[in-house]
Amino acid sequence: MYDAKVLKSTRFDMPTIVVGNLSVGGTGKSPQIEYLIRLLQDTYKIAVLSRGYKRQSKGFVLADASATAKTIGDEPMQFYKKFKNCLIAVDADRVNGIRQLESLENPPDVILLDDAFQHRKVAAGFNILLTPYANLYVEDAMLPTGDLREKVSGASRAQVIIVTKCPETLSESEQFEIADKLQPEMHQTVFFSKIAYAEAIVGVNNIQVHDLQNYEVLLVTGIARTTPLCEFLKQKNVKYTHLKYPDHHQFTAKELSKIQTEFEGMRNDKKLILTTEKDYVRAFDIGNEHIYYLPIETAFVEHQNDFDGLVKKYVEQHFQKN
Numbered sequence: 001m002y003d004a005k006v007l008k009s010t011r012f013d014m015p016t017i018v019v020g021n022l023s024v025g026g027t028g029k030s031p032q033i034e035y036l037i038r039l040l041q042d043t044y045k046i047a048v049l050s051r052g053y054k055r056q057s058k059g060f061v062l063a064d065a066s067a068t069a070k071t072i073g074d075e076p077m078q079f080y081k082k083f084k085n086c087l088i089a090v091d092a093d094r095v096n097g098i099r100q101l102e103s104l105e106n107p108p109d110v111i112l113l114d115d116a117f118q119h120r121k122v123a124a125g126f127n128i129l130l131t132p133y134a135n136l137y138v139e140d141a142m143l144p145t146g147d148l149r150e151k152v153s154g155a156s157r158a159q160v161i162i163v164t165k166c167p168e169t170l171s172e173s174e175q176f177e178i179a180d181k182l183q184p185e186m187h188q189t190v191f192f193s194k195i196a197y198a199e200a201i202v203g204v205n206n207i208q209v210h211d212l213q214n215y216e217v218l219l220v221t222g223i224a225r226t227t228p229l230c231e232f233l234k235q236k237n238v239k240y241t242h243l244k245y246p247d248h249h250q251f252t253a254k255e256l257s258k259i260q261t262e263f264e265g266m267r268n269d270k271k272l273i274l275t276t277e278k279d280y281v282r283a284f285d286i287g288n289e290h291i292y293y294l295p296i297e298t299a300f301v302e303h304q305n306d307f308d309g310l311v312k313k314y315v316e317q318h319f320q321k322n
Contacts, residue, residue: 020117
């Protein structure tokens with residue numbers, strides 16, 4: 001309906017950058033949003049607008065000191081805790097959300113739209129499409145057979161395509177092979193990124209990752225794809241028991257009790273519960289001295305400066321015009 005111009009999209013004067021995907025979950029949107037914040041925040045006032053998946057509030061909510069994962073969602077809460085100079089907001093209606101941000105006494109210069117590639121009510125100025133190395137959208141199928149939310153042809157709306165969660169050893173020849181599979185159009189640029197894990201896990205006290213091999217670890221996850229994390233821990237010779245839950249899982253009191261019982265049953269004197277940052281802010285940020293999370297960032301395999309340049313050029317052009 002939008003392609004046929006039956007339904008109209010709203011275009012805003014403010015720079016708007018979408019980070020999204022064609023498939024459901026697990027493509028690395030949150031680390032990519034954080035990358036963009038770090039790239040732009042020293043020059044511009046940034047706002048992040050999300051839907052606030054599985055939150056218990058309605059309508060537009062601007063995060064403040066009273067915000068929790070229940071009121072704004074786990075990923076927005078993660079952004080709010082890490083980036084104090086950014087505006088973090090949620091609204092299922094992104095058009096209304098942008099208008100609310102524009103109307104603030106101190107409005108943002110740039111709005112990052114988290115997981116809004118299918119939100120066609122907004123005609124964003126710059127679209128970044130993510131696709132994981134292990135599950136390229138061109139090799140996937142529509143739901144319910146596969147994981148795609150929309151047809152592969154929807155990728156044409158993106159200016160940038162990033163193949164995420166690539167192996168450290170991704171060769172230049174394999175990059176060319178993957179780009180050939182994606183068949184980018186003339187207006188599109190393909191980049192490749194990987195997960196950069198922190199050197200220490202975060203909790204009451206930070207513990208170096210290389211020291212985790214001396215601990216008995218209970219790994220608790222509520223994310224879409226756990227394979228990269230599990231492989232990373234195995235590479236670091238970390239012995240762990242994995243309790244795996246669905247993406248964005250809302251842990252019940254019974255489940256939290258089960259996790260605690262499992263932890264108490266571990267016999268090693270040096271033991272801890274390890275989770276993801278997203279799970280930590282949603283369920284485990286409760287001051288328990290045994291609970292830690294492993295921070296991650298996105299890093300480009302090559303051509304990071306080229307990607308940064310494209311984003312900065314888009315934003316700068318707006319302010320040059322005005």
